[in-house]
Amino acid sequence: MSWVFTGDITGYSAVATGFLRSRPVENTVLVTVLESLRARGLTAYGDAPAVLGSWFAAGCVSGAVVHTPPFPMLLSSMPPPAVRELAEALDADGRRPPGVTARQGIAEAFAARWKAVTGADFTIWERRRLYRLTGVRPPATPGRSRLAGPADRDLLLDWYHDAEREIRERPGDHAAAVDDRIAYGGLTLWERDGVPVALAGRTRMVAGMVRIAPVYTPPEHRFHGYGAAATAAVSQAAVDAGAKEVVVFTDLANPGSNALHQRIGYQPLDDYLVISFT
Numbered sequence: 001m002s003w004v005f006t007g008d009i010t011g012y013s014a015v016a017t018g019f020l021r022s023r024p025v026e027n028t029v030l031v032t033v034l035e036s037l038r039a040r041g042l043t044a045y046g047d048a049p050a051v052l053g054s055w056f057a058a059g060c061v062s063g064a065v066v067h068t069p070p071f072p073m074l075l076s077s078m079p080p081p082a083v084r085e086l087a088e089a090l091d092a093d094g095r096r097p098p099g100v101t102a103r104q105g106i107a108e109a110f111a112a113r114w115k116a117v118t119g120a121d122f123t124i125w126e127r128r129r130l131y132r133l134t135g136v137r138p139p140a141t142p143g144r145s146r147l148a149g150p151a152d153r154d155l156l157l158d159w160y161h162d163a164e165r166e167i168r169e170r171p172g173d174h175a176a177a178v179d180d181r182i183a184y185g186g187l188t189l190w191e192r193d194g195v196p197v198a199l200a201g202r203t204r205m206v207a208g209m210v211r212i213a214p215v216y217t218p219p220e221h222r223f224h225g226y227g228a229a230a231t232a233a234v235s236q237a238a239v240d241a242g243a244k245e246v247v248v249f250t251d252l253a254n255p256g257s258n259a260l261h262q263r264i265g266y267q268p269l270d271d272y273l274v275i276s277f278t
Contacts, residue, residue: 127273
């Protein structure tokens with residue numbers, strides 16, 4: 001049993017994709033991030049190339065990690081020995097991830113082991129809930145949805161940066177990400193009287209699964225249901241495109257967002273943590 005790390009996206013996909021795609025909802029972030037890395041390269045999320053890891057037991061992959069610096073390392077579900085060995089393997093390689101994102105139990109177990117191995121303390125940066133779509137219930141909101149196109153690029157970049165500041169995320173250059181989303185029809189705008197008032201996006205479909213992200217409404221257009229309408233529209237578009245599973249994350253600290261998603265047809269599935277190491 002051992003961890004193997006690589007920067008070879010093609011080789012990694014051949015080895016780990018079957019394991020990750022066997023549970024695409026549970027591993028939604030890992031599989032969609034891998035799709036972006038395949039499409040845009042290993043530096044799609046930052047200046048440093050992504051690091052990919054697989055845990056082998058009896059010759060089979062039973063755990064996986066994807067780290068796109070400077071963001072937290074993404075952990076799949078994995079057995080307890082894999083969690084313990086991951087902390088030791090990272091430390092032995094001199095790797096220092098700034099944090100981890102994983103299902104709650106996995107994240108807590110790794111953080112405790114990482115502290116024991118390295119002495120690094122940790123804090124919970126965000127508690128997230130994963131929701132699964134059971135059937136779209138669009139709200140009666142004035143306006144209409146439409147796909148974002150190249151003419152919307154500047155507006156989308158502004159909204160990406162505004163959303164980033166609100167959620168205390170690291171500022172980044174989103175030009176390539178926005179261009180990629182526009183190219184595959186991954187961003188939908190809600191318009192009122194011809195004016196864009198909200199945004200909802202969707203990832204590429206992987207193993208029949210789509211994740212809704214990002215969702216953003218500028219402050220001046222909030223409290224009118226535009227974000228809910230955009231989310232419902234992009235969710236229905238994913239279903240119409242053939243998605244068997246449509247999921248979305250919410251911040252548990254935002255009760256309004258959690259209630260909104262349940263009103264338009266999502267049901268709670270599992271809890272995740274984003275943990276930062278100090």
